[in-house]
Amino acid sequence: MSVLNVSGKSAIALLITMAAVDRFNLLYREISRSCSVYIEALAIVGAWYTVRKCLTLVFNTYSMIRLHALPKLVGEIDIVKRYGRWAVVTGSTDGIGKAYAEELAKRGVNIILISRSKEKLEAVSRSISETYKVETDFIVADFSKGREAYQAIKEGLKDREIGILVNNVGLFYTYPDYFTNLSEDMLWDMINVNIASANMMVHIVLPGMVEKRKGAIVNVSSASCCQPTPMLTIYGASKAYLDYFSRALYYEYASKGIFVQSLTPFVIATKMVSCSRVTSKRSFFFPSAEEYASHAISTLGLSKRTPGYWKHSIEFTLGERLPEWIWAWFAQYFCRIIRKEALTHKAK
Ligand SMILES: NC(=O)c1ccc[n+]([C@@H]2O[C@H](COP(=O)([O-])OP(=O)(O)OC[C@H]3O[C@@H](n4cnc5c(N)ncnc54)[C@H](OP(=O)(O)O)[C@@H]3O)[C@@H](O)[C@H]2O)c1
Numbered sequence: 001m002s003v004l005n006v007s008g009k010s011a012i013a014l015l016i017t018m019a020a021v022d023r024f025n026l027l028y029r030e031i032s033r034s035c036s037v038y039i040e041a042l043a044i045v046g047a048w049y050t051v052r053k054c055l056t057l058v059f060n061t062y063s064m065i066r067l068h069a070l071p072k073l074v075g076e077i078d079i080v081k082r083y084g085r086w087a088v089v090t091g092s093t094d095g096i097g098k099a100y101a102e103e104l105a106k107r108g109v110n111i112i113l114i115s116r117s118k119e120k121l122e123a124v125s126r127s128i129s130e131t132y133k134v135e136t137d138f139i140v141a142d143f144s145k146g147r148e149a150y151q152a153i154k155e156g157l158k159d160r161e162i163g164i165l166v167n168n169v170g171l172f173y174t175y176p177d178y179f180t181n182l183s184e185d186m187l188w189d190m191i192n193v194n195i196a197s198a199n200m201m202v203h204i205v206l207p208g209m210v211e212k213r214k215g216a217i218v219n220v221s222s223a224s225c226c227q228p229t230p231m232l233t234i235y236g237a238s239k240a241y242l243d244y245f246s247r248a249l250y251y252e253y254a255s256k257g258i259f260v261q262s263l264t265p266f267v268i269a270t271k272m273v274s275c276s277r278v279t280s281k282r283s284f285f286f287p288s289a290e291e292y293a294s295h296a297i298s299t300l301g302l303s304k305r306t307p308g309y310w311k312h313s314i315e316f317t318l319g320e321r322l323p324e325w326i327w328a329w330f331a332q333y334f335c336r337i338i339r340k341e342a343l344t345h346k347a348k
Helices: 002-074 079-083 095-106 118-132 147-157 184-212 233-256 289-299 310-321 324-347
Strands: 086-090 110-115 136-140 162-167 215-220 258-263
Touching: 002 289, 002 310, 079 162, 079 215, 086 095, 086 184, 095 110, 095 118, 095 162, 095 215, 095 289, 110 118, 110 147, 118 136, 136 147, 147 184, 162 184, 184 215, 184 233, 184 258, 215 233, 233 258
Parallel strands: 086 110, 086 162, 110 136, 162 215, 215 258
Antiparallel strands: none
């Protein structure tokens, strides 16, 4: 009796277990059937994302080759024929402006230089005309003076047929700093030199270009425009202004034969960034002004927005894709180091 009882209990337990397993299998099958719809949906999203990323990579690589390698292989475009014989370059007695003016002169373009120092303008003007056998002229103007500067420039450019305008002039901080530490004069200068100058220069030369239905405008912005850059707040914002200004202008005037380009370089070893020992020296990522200008000029007519130098293009692509807080964190980290270095140097 007790034996029967024991085996009966185990049979019941076995039946319950089997039923439970059956139910579990059933449940599992049901769950996986409904899940497979989600898994398939997720797989489609994953595939779409991967294809998009691959296409972007292919497109970016193609753009890089087209922009930075092809012009060197295929040969240079005839800038004079395409845009005109005369170019105006602002901030052209030093750094990028001077190097860009020389690159244009090398291609047979006559140059009008604009900067503040008459002595430097005379020397650069003479050196360019003697070296490249082109005509040169210059206008002395200080963009931080606002309207006064544009009167002189308007006079100087009267009756001239300008084919190319390079808005290169720009002011940087003495060293990266907090906004409230900047003087009132510094703020006005930054607005006048970095923002107002490009607007006014375009306003002076663009009507003539439109009339001839050809011309090129190059605005030298900066990579600091690609995300908000703390401790270079007003500089970065002024360069973002220039970048948006150029891109909008491009769409407005492309159909009228005018090519507008926004150049957004990272660090170039010039006097402007001499506040740090690292940035003031030419290195793998920090080209000299001459090296930079020779690359940047070959992108003219090809890209409406480019850092102008292939190594900077890689940095810019990465920079734009970083989450804003990471970009801001790095910017602030490096700016603090440079500020400390500059302050220590100043105190000596
Ligand atoms: N260097 C970089 O790492 C870097 C990176 C990104 C973008 N950028 C941009 O590239 C442009 C050129 O920079 P850079 O490094 O070549 O500068 P730079 O070596 O300091 O040369 C500045 C030029 O501008 C002239 N200039 C300065 N203030 C002026 C004013 N108020 N009115 C008229 N002319 C003035 C200077 O000549 P005078 O002193 O004789 O007037 C000089 O010819 C700037 O717009 C800058 O923001 C530079």
